[in-house]
Amino acid sequence: MPSPIQLQMSVFKYILARKIKRTEKFPLVMMLEPLFACNLECAGCGKIQYPTEILRKRLSREECWRCAEECGAPIVSIAGGEPLIHPQIDEIVAGLIARGKFIYLCTNAILLEKNIHRFKPGPNLIFSVHLDGREQTHDRMVCREGVYKTAISAISLVKSLGFQVMTNSTIFQGEDAQDFRQFFDECMDMGVDGMMISPGYAYEKAPAQGLFLKNEQTKAWFREALKDWRAKGWDFNHSPFYLDFLEGKRDYDCTPWGNPLRNVFGWQRPCYLMADGGYAQTYKELLETTDWSQYGRASGNSKCANCMVHVGYEPSAVMDGFSSFSKFFELVRDIATISGPQKAQRAYPRKGKSYEELLAGAADAGSSSKP
Numbered sequence: 249m250p251s252p253i254q255l256q257m258s259v260f261k262y263i264l265a266r267k268i269k270r271t272e273k274f275p276l277v278m279m280l281e282p283l284f285a286c287n288l289e290c291a292g293c294g295k296i297q298y299p300t301e302i303l304r305k306r307l308s309r310e311e312c313w314r315c316a317e318e319c320g321a322p323i324v325s326i327a328g329g330e331p332l333i334h335p336q337i338d339e340i341v342a343g344l345i346a347r348g349k350f351i352y353l354c355t356n357a358i359l360l361e362k363n364i365h366r367f368k369p370g371p372n373l374i375f376s377v378h379l380d381g382r383e384q385t386h387d388r389m390v391c392r393e394g395v396y397k398t399a400i401s402a403i404s405l406v407k408s409l410g411f412q413v414m415t416n417s418t419i420f421q422g423e424d425a426q427d428f429r430q431f432f433d434e435c436m437d438m439g440v441d442g443m444m445i446s447p448g449y450a451y452e453k454a455p456a457q458g459l460f461l462k463n464e465q466t467k468a469w470f471r472e473a474l475k476d477w478r479a480k481g482w483d484f485n486h487s488p489f490y491l492d493f494l495e496g497k498r499d500y501d502c503t504p505w506g507n508p509l510r511n512v513f514g515w516q517r518p519c520y521l522m523a524d525g526g527y528a529q530t531y532k533e534l535l536e537t538t539d540w541s542q543y544g545r546a547s548g549n550s551k552c553a554n555c556m557v558h559v560g561y562e563p564s565a566v567m568d569g570f571s572s573f574s575k576f577f578e579l580v581r582d583i584a585t586i587s588g589p590q591k592a593q594r595a596y597p598r599k600g601k602s603y604e605e606l607l608a609g610a611a612d613a614g615s616s617s618k619p
Contacts, residue, residue, distance in 0.1 A: 252350075275321040275508050275531075276321060277324070278319045279520045280315065282307040282312055283306050283307070283328050284303050285304070285330065285333050286328060290390045305512040309339045313347065316347060319508060323349065325376070337363075352376045352414075354376045357377045360405075364409065364411075367411070373411065377403055379399055383396040386399075418447070418448045420460065421461055436481070436482060441485075443485060449557045460554070463553065477491065486558065486562060487566050489569055490561060498565070502544035503564045505540065506566075508534060510531075515527060517534060518543045522543070524551070544560075
């Protein structure tokens with residue numbers, strides 16, 4: 249769990265407080281989609297098929313702040329679409345941080361270098377860069393050549409400016425597990441602050457339906473890809489219990505309310521991946537009026553049968569770690585034994601230079617390198 253210690257402590261206190269109060273259902277991460285518009289059309293995406301009038305919709309900064317306060321989760325993951333397209337994204341992020349939230353700002357990084365001056369590094373902001381593997385694999389999945397190189401360049405820049413950067417990878421049918429093992433090594437060599445990885449969910453609107461793994465295929469793939477990952481020191485931004493689940497070593501059902509989604513339509517029922525139940529106007533309405541028994545693998549819902557995505561099962565794994573003293577100590581012991589390599593530049597601006605000086609230096613370097 250390479251997350252900043254401030255984030256880890258905040259989540260720990262948050263969960264502990266709700267355990268003491270015996271709160272049955274509570275969110276860990278709020279998923280926020282302030283827009284669906286994107287500058288890519290990825291084959292496995294279920295968002296890009298909306299009509300133009302929907303793709304033009306935007307949540308205001310006030311709506312985003314109000315939803316985060318209403319939900320109460322300590323972490324807000326801002327996705328889309330491409331969040332950097334939103335004209336107020338820097339104000340949205342700043343307002344959420346001012347409210348004590350930790351932010352994962354998800355991006356394909358195409359616009360990251362151009363917009364990095366709008367943000368400042370700190371423990372509450374993490375850029376989550378979409379990388380679906382090494383260059384050939386990633387560019388094929390995003391359906392455009394050159395995107396991988398753009399993302400790698402952006403990662404290098406924002407790391408040099410002191411920001412925290414993690415990668416976010418989705419695994420689809422036919423991917424080479426051995427190739428991804430090399431990809432994990434390369435991410436560590438880049439000095440990223442952690443990696444997120446998850447099998448893709450079979451969105452009904454996704455253009456390429458043959459891309460998605462079935463349940464047993466997912467377990468077989470991750471058993472090969474994650475073999476000896478603890479000894480390798482790969483820094484995954486997941487509970488070790490969730491990675492065990494992907495390998496088939498632990499069995500969980502989904503916690504669909506764990507990562508609730510707010511988008512331009514409202515609070516999506518039942519989860520980030522499905523909108524079968526329509527939309528609630530408030531988080532309270534979502535939590536209290538959704539028939540949660542209809543979702544998850546144990547429910548028999550065919551749309552849940554092959555899902556092992558982190559937005560539903562990471563909360564289950566985290567809750568398992570807090571289910572008893574023995575499980576909690578097992579989790580702590582597991583985390584302590586993971587010996588990741590030292591990162592070249594973990595986070596925050598380098599000593600001796602202000603962020604503005606670093607930013608100016610990066611701009612000068614960029615302009616001098618142009619023909």
